[in-house]
Amino acid sequence: MKANSTEDIQVSSTQKYNQSPFTLARKRFLKNKLALAGIVVLVIFILAALFAPLLTEHDPTKGDLMLIEKPPSADHILGTDGSGRDNFARLIYGARISLTVGFSAMLFTLIIGVVTGAVAGYYGGKVDNMIMRAADLVLALPFLVLALTIIAILEKVTVGIFVTVIAITAWPTLTRIVRGTFLSLREQEFILGARAIGANDLRIIFKHFIPNAIGPIIVNATLLMATMIIVESGLSFIGMGIPQPTPTWGNMISEAQNIRILRDHPEAWIPPGLAILLTVLAINFIGDGLRDAFDPKSNRR
Amino acid sequence: MHKYIIRRILVFIPMLIMLSIIVFALAKAAPGDPFTGKILDPTVDPEVFNEQREALGLNDPIPVQYFRWATSMAKGDFGESMYYKGRDVQSLISERIVNTVYLGLFALVITLVVAIPIGIYSAKNPYSPLDYSATTFGFLGLAIPNFFFGLIAIYVFAIKLGWFPAQGTISNIHITGFSEFLNRIHHMVLPGITLGLAGTATYMRYMRSEVLDVLGSDYIRTAKAKGMNDRNVLYKHTLRNAIIPIITLMGFEFGALLSGAIITEQVFSYPGLGTLFINSITNRDYPVIMSITLLLGVAILIGNLLADIFYSIVDPRIRYD
Numbered sequence: 001m002k003a004n005s006t007e008d009i010q011v012s013s014t015q016k017y018n019q020s021p022f023t024l025a026r027k028r029f030l031k032n033k034l035a036l037a038g039i040v041v042l043v044i045f046i047l048a049a050l051f052a053p054l055l056t057e058h059d060p061t062k063g064d065l066m067l068i069e070k071p072p073s074a075d076h077i078l079g080t081d082g083s084g085r086d087n088f089a090r091l092i093y094g095a096r097i098s099l100t101v102g103f104s105a106m107l108f109t110l111i112i113g114v115v116t117g118a119v120a121g122y123y124g125g126k127v128d129n130m131i132m133r134a135a136d137l138v139l140a141l142p143f144l145v146l147a148l149t150i151i152a153i154l155e156k157v158t159v160g161i162f163v164t165v166i167a168i169t170a171w172p173t174l175t176r177i178v179r180g181t182f183l184s185l186r187e188q189e190f191i192l193g194a195r196a197i198g199a200n201d202l203r204i205i206f207k208h209f210i211p212n213a214i215g216p217i218i219v220n221a222t223l224l225m226a227t228m229i230i231v232e233s234g235l236s237f238i239g240m241g242i243p244q245p246t247p248t249w250g251n252m253i254s255e256a257q258n259i260r261i262l263r264d265h266p267e268a269w270i271p272p273g274l275a276i277l278l279t280v281l282a283i284n285f286i287g288d289g290l291r292d293a294f295d296p297k298s299n300r301r
Numbered sequence: 302m303h304k305y306i307i308r309r310i311l312v313f314i315p316m317l318i319m320l321s322i323i324v325f326a327l328a329k330a331a332p333g334d335p336f337t338g339k340i341l342d343p344t345v346d347p348e349v350f351n352e353q354r355e356a357l358g359l360n361d362p363i364p365v366q367y368f369r370w371a372t373s374m375a376k377g378d379f380g381e382s383m384y385y386k387g388r389d390v391q392s393l394i395s396e397r398i399v400n401t402v403y404l405g406l407f408a409l410v411i412t413l414v415v416a417i418p419i420g421i422y423s424a425k426n427p428y429s430p431l432d433y434s435a436t437t438f439g440f441l442g443l444a445i446p447n448f449f450f451g452l453i454a455i456y457v458f459a460i461k462l463g464w465f466p467a468q469g470t471i472s473n474i475h476i477t478g479f480s481e482f483l484n485r486i487h488h489m490v491l492p493g494i495t496l497g498l499a500g501t502a503t504y505m506r507y508m509r510s511e512v513l514d515v516l517g518s519d520y521i522r523t524a525k526a527k528g529m530n531d532r533n534v535l536y537k538h539t540l541r542n543a544i545i546p547i548i549t550l551m552g553f554e555f556g557a558l559l560s561g562a563i564i565t566e567q568v569f570s571y572p573g574l575g576t577l578f579i580n581s582i583t584n585r586d587y588p589v590i591m592s593i594t595l596l597l598g599v600a601i602l603i604g605n606l607l608a609d610i611f612y613s614i615v616d617p618r619i620r621y622d
Contacts (some may be wrong), residue, residue, distance in 0.1 A: 133319070136316065137316065137319050137320065137323065140316060140320050140598050140601055140602050140605075141320070141323070141594065141597070141598045141601070142556040142557070142559055142560040142597060142601060143556075143560065144560035144563060144564075145559070145560060145563070145578075145593075145594055145597050145598075146594075148563070148578070148579075148582055149327055149590060149591070149594045150327070151582070152331070152581075152582040152585065152587070152590050153327060153330050153331045153332070155332075226444070230446050233446050233448075233449075234446055234447075234448060234564050237446075237448045237564070237567075238448075238563075238564060238567050238579055239583070240579070240582060250446075253448065253449060253452065256452050257567075257568075259467075262452060262455065262456060262460070263456070263460050266456060269452060270453075273445075273446070273449035273452070273453070276445075276446055276449065277441075277444055277445050277446075277449070280444040280445075280446075281440060281441070281444040284440065284443065284444055285440075
């Protein structure tokens with residue numbers, strides 16, 4: 001499928017004949033305004049997260065008990081929370097945790113998903129059957145319910161444990177996608193050719209399968225990161241995610257479960273909510289842009 | 302078709318067994334047993350508890366324990382809550398499950414009533430202002446966390462405007478009859494919309510692309526060439542074919558609806574299965590947690606099974622192989 005779409009472009013425009021599929025994909029991506037806007041927004045958030053100490057002098061984890069639930073002022077531009085911590089500092093330090101958790105959960109899920117999907121799709125037969133039944137099973141339980149059940153068993157949740165729990169409950173979707181791509185590649189003639197000249201399994205997987213499956217993998221990894229950011233914020237919101245006082249956007253919004261903060265201090269919970277919304281929108285636009293860039297046939301009407 | 306249905310049901314059974322094994326393993330991995338927290342009297346010899354454990358079969362081999370657990374679960378005996386002493390898990394669940402079912406149905410009705418007509422309109426009039434607004438709404442609906450949307454809904458419609466209640470299922474227990482029904486609906490509006498939001502965005506996108514696909518197909522051109530009017534083309538040919546994937550989507554989205562309910566109920570302090578689940582996790586009430594987990598898993602397996610069976614009935618091309 002991938003090979004075909006590349007062929008189409010090369011045939012349709014001879015002047016592009018010498019360009020690699022990646023160059024073509026990059027060119028198509030750079031034409032997508034929404035995706036570029038997404039990159040700009042995401043870069044702003046990443047920079048804010050990296051340079052958080054330069055943007056605020058307040059400590060996001062230490063509160064001042066004399067300054068509880070204060071309205072915005074020159075010193076605390078978004079006011080302070082229920083423990084007297086500066087909301088603006090928590091917002092930008094929160095970007096660190098939320099983006100890191102989102103990214104590492106995505107990466108971990110990606111590794112499990114690609115390895116299981118590759119093994120299942122490449123070898124087929126019994127191994128494939130076993131992996132896919134396991135995937136069906138994990139999919140039978142809603143991701144959030146399974147993650148919550150595992151969190152319930154654990155005594156204490158840290159960032160590392162949290163990321164692991166998310167990854168071991170979220171891999172099957174990716175496994176299915178990678179397996180599907182591999183299964184369709186397996187029957188192609190260039191794979192047969194590679195085998196005929198004596199290439200071993202690892203070489204075939206890394207030299208032929210992965211490069212051909214990279215498009216769908218990158219696209220799904222991107223969209224997965226958006227999902228992970230929502231999941232982290234949701235779990236932190238109900239108090240089952242990253243524990244306080246670590247600032248995450250979900251933790252900040254969870255303060256609004258207190259009706260007084262919800263009613264009187266919208267400046268405390270609306271900014272982190274908008275931060276999640278913007279980040280997820282940005283990542284989704286990038287993901288859609290990548291999809292259209294890698295597979296021009298999928299262009300939405 | 303019958304062959305497909307039978308084989309699909311045969312696949313369902315091992316899935317169910319595996320699901321129960323997973324939940325059993327999780328239950329075994331959870332700390333504590335029925336005596337945890339019951340050791341109130343320090344003068345009681347620990348040996349007594351050990352004898353009790355022996356009598357209850359907690360020291361039996363794991364497969365024996367699993368078999369006993371699975372049989373009692375299948376009979377609807379979910380055990381006793383560790384937190385609410387002396388209360389059956391099934392009574393805790395049964396007083397909450399109705400609320401969640403109502404909320405889920407309400408959200409689903411809102412979703413379908415909004416998403417399907419807009420999806421059809423967008424496909425019939427692509428790139429119209431309404432199509433653009435719908436696409437924008439779709440992007441936002443999928444990107445906004447439902448708890449954040451719920452909080453905004455409470456802030457705007459319950460606190461600022463005072464149109465809808467912010468929490469609960471009913472104003473007071475003395476309301477009866479038709480006004481009780483209206484009062485309950487009134488309470489469900491905000492959580493229902495919050496829960497239905499992501500689904501609405503998803504179904505709208507699907508409906509639009511399905512209708513567009515069907516409209517571009519040969520048999521629609523043939524129908525138009527025969528002189529059939531637009532109305533009949535839409536109702537007799539397009540919708541019948543475009544609705545099929547929506548049904549499968551409902552099977553898959555069922556799990557998302559249940560997960561969404563857990564967080565949405567929490568935002569609105571809605572006394573359903575979701576709040577019971579979260580409270581049980583906070584209280585480390587493992588028998589309740591595991592029963593709800595199993596129940597949701599079974600519900601989703603059945604949802605997928607029904608969607609597949611229904612799909613095979615409406616689309617005779619489906620074969621199992």
